[in-house]
Amino acid sequence: MTENHISTRLAQIGTDTDPNTGSINTPIYLSTAYRHAGLGQSTGYDYTRTKNPTRSVLEEGIANLESGDAGFACSSGMAAIQLVLSLFKTGDEVIYTDDIYGGTYRLAVQYEEQYGIKAHFTPFQSVAEIEALINDHTKALFIETPTNPLMQEINIIQYAKLAKTHNLLLIVDNTFLTPYYQRPIELGADIVIHSATKYIGGHNDVLAGLVVSKGKELSEKLLYNHNASGATLAPIDSWLLLRGLKTLHVRMKQHTENAKKIVAYLEQETLVKDVLYAGLGGMVSFRLQRSEWVGPFLQNLKLIAYAESLGGVESFITYPATQTHADIPEEERIARGVDNSLLRFSVGIEEDEDLIAELKQVFAIIQQEVTIHDAN
């Protein structure tokens, strides 16, 4: 039924996987091993690290949603990135966007220091600049779009063409937009990565990562490495992700609707210096006029949680400088625009008026403090 819209495929994911009972939810197979009928025979399932029926439904489902050939479910978003980086060996080089999740940065630096896989970090502002960095050792371009946390958009089609010309892999972290809004493989990417902990899970109750690949040879390599390094996702967590996917479209629509209203409000708030938003999805970053207001701002939040992570039904505000991007050296971090006045807002699906009322009361408190301070 691939001709159906993505919202239909999301709502119905895994509904017809168990013909024996007709169960419309995939069963959770908590079985590590599988009985063989005889020598040389297998049902296709041998050992759950290699393949598990619940996880398979998720993996086939995400491959379908992202228009890829194979899906791999990993125990965290970082485990998914690690799986993809396992394609490279000493001497290889990878070009990363410089505005990137701190955990990816940390892993890339570690791979360079420990395994000699060179990492370049650069803004993907022009194809020519990226092309100038490509040499015989370059194996891949690794981007996020929109980027984290500065919400810059990178043109996937342009860089897919560049990657093809030089026989490189284009790897796209699609965590922020999800396949509901953006399907990088359809635009020419080879690999899509998700921290499924975020929008795909959607309820802040499961840690998970997903990888989708295009092409037989690449998929086979990833399959091998997935099993060989074993950071696979547990059956119950696989099931929770399937459950999350069923509401992905309605959640994403609501996240976007709320985010647009928050952006409109923040843009006219005088204590806010600037607002960064890609126009879709629930992620908004903004800078306060003064970095010393960050403390009181976060302290006075009541409804919105000051917490790390994003993509859940609940609104979160994160301070990248000490949380998600703490692993990037301060000087470098500030040079990239992740300065000490930047806040990242994962807009939830609460009523937008309540969220705006919350922000207003926090800004009112800061305004009051500023007035008193200035009067003194």
Added chain:
Amino acid sequence: MTQTKQSIETSLITASTRGDYEQKTGAVNVPIYLSSTFDQEHFDSFGPYDYSRSGNPTRDALEKTIAELEAGTRGFAFSSGIAAIASALLTLNAGDHLVVTSEVYGGTYRFVTQVLTKYGITHTFADFTNLQEVETAIQPNTKVLYAETPANPLLGITDIRGIVSIAKKHGLLTFVDNTFMTPLYQRPLDLGVDVVLHSATKFLGGHSDIIAGLAVTKDEELGKQIYFMQNSMGAILGAHDSFSLIQGIKTLNARLTQSSQSALKIASYLDHHELVENVYYPGLPSHPGYDIHASQASNAGAVLSFTLPNRELTKAFVEHVQIPIFAVSLGGVESILSYPVTMSHAAIPKEERDKRGITEGLLRFSVGLENVDDLIADFEQAFHIAKKQITVSK
């Protein structure tokens, strides 16, 4: 956090973490307490929890959530919708009588006619769309008026305020099954009802993955009575399912808004279809009780029913529909098509079913989150094939 008055859409997300569970670790979700018993610090005074049947922190968070959403004071979580209904009705005593809506879920019908009668609790069925008939059915020993609105499966509308005023006049309690509306669209306690019941398996859970029931009360004494039944009979909801339900409730607004929008489109489509005899949906101005429903609920919801001319055509239609699940239950992210005669209302004898309009051409449709154009296209092709088949066989 300070409890400022929030919109229900926001309470759906925040109500479960008002307790101190999150304070200890900062976790944004209530932990799943898979503990049957709790260590006690003192010899002669116990802490808030001693045994999970009596109270479990995860279930407690759910019970507080539903109480807040329904504007009640106390919530109770049960192992199924019927367990909630049974536990509430079993607060009655031998010799008591209740008046029950004749358009009622088959499982409730079965419980009232087969189980309550064993304990000497008698009943009369009445047409709740006719307040006069309800009042006439009241006897000296009547204690409860039991309503569903919109009712299952023909979406009949009960005037909640009207029933409450009759109940008050005669010193009775009113129980309302609010499954089809959920507190997002209808809050019976605000209209004077005493007990609200839910099959939380449906829209509140929303993912067709757990069986659960909820009851909510406002009056303290009535709350104590239902708590006594919950604890003494023990049809409680497990911690894991309580957690799943809390998570399901968080997307209720997003899900039900979408499904209800789609339901209205599908109802209008069916209303204009040559093969469809009747459409039952409270969002259609032609639906009996449309105005009453609009005065007590903010939306028509995501369940509708329709009738086809005969069993033959119904069978052919069902066999060719591809997207919806053909199954019992409703309220899931997946669209579910049901055949009340053999499914939800099979427990009602044929003669009684016919009287109630539950015919062999009746289908109930619970609209999910699929793209509505896909669902309509699917119906259209199924109607087309069904019509051709029937014509050929004739």
